[in-house]
Amino acid sequence: NKIDSQIKEFEEKTKEDRKVIVLAELTEQATNYGLEVSEIELKSSWLNSSNFTAKNKLTKKIEKEILAECIEIKQxxxxxxQNKKLVESYAKANKLEPHSWVMLIDEGLTAANIFPKIDAAAKEVLEQEQRELEKAEAEIKQALPNKTAVEVHKELHAEESEDEPTYSFTLNITGTAKQISIIKKTIEDLGVKYQVEMDE
Known part of the structure; x- marks a missing residue:
């Protein structure tokens, strides 16, 4: 029992020593690739005795595994x-607040997954704005009485017309009956006095 206990203590100490060696390798490689050690998962298999030399150093195989792990995490x-930057730019280009869309990257989505969602949201916003604009225009039309351009002109210049001097001139008009009828009505609507002299 005493021997068994001593063997277990030795194995635990040896394992801790191996862990220190692996962590040292991880720290070095993480620094080389601009990573934090906490970003790399320490695999229990790396602590196996078969991954260490007789001088208690890591084998080339495990060094390559740790290197490959760091490269993959960095990529x-x-x-x-890169996906976050693409999503942020795309959201801004569609006049949407980018933060909530960028957060989807951390949830595992890619830019390619998010772009269609941004398109749909932008379309919905545009349609909503269009509906609000049409509603506002309808309310304005309902609030204001329907007036012709001539009526508006008469209202705007009613006061000015009373004080302005009047002028007379002869105007010879040639046109179809319909055209002359429209001109006649417009002149009457404006309150302009006129006299008709038909050619024989």
Whole structure:
């Protein structure tokens, strides 16, 4: 029992020593790739005795595994950051607040997944704005009486017309009966006095 206990203590100490060696390798590689050690998961298999030399150093195989793990994490991180920038730019281009869309990247979505969602949201916003504009125009039309351009002109210049001097001139008009009828009505609507002299 005493021997068994001593063997277990030795194995635990050896395992802790191996863990320190692996962490040192992880720290070095993480620094090389601009990563935090906490971003790299320490695999329990890396602590196996078969991954250490007789001098208690990491084998080349495990060094390569740790290196590959760091490269993969770095690539995933870079891709995520690139996706965030793309989504932020795309959201801003569609006049949407980008923060909530960028957060979707951290939930596992890619820019390609998010772009169609942004398109749909932008379309909905545009349609909503169009509906609000049409509603506002309808309310304005309902509030204001329907007036012709001539009536508006008469109202705007009613006071001015009373004080302004009047002029007379002869105007010879040639046109169809319909055209002359429209001109006649417009002149009457404006309150202009006129005299008709028909050619024989």
């Amino acid at each position: 995933r991180k870079d891709t995520r950051e």
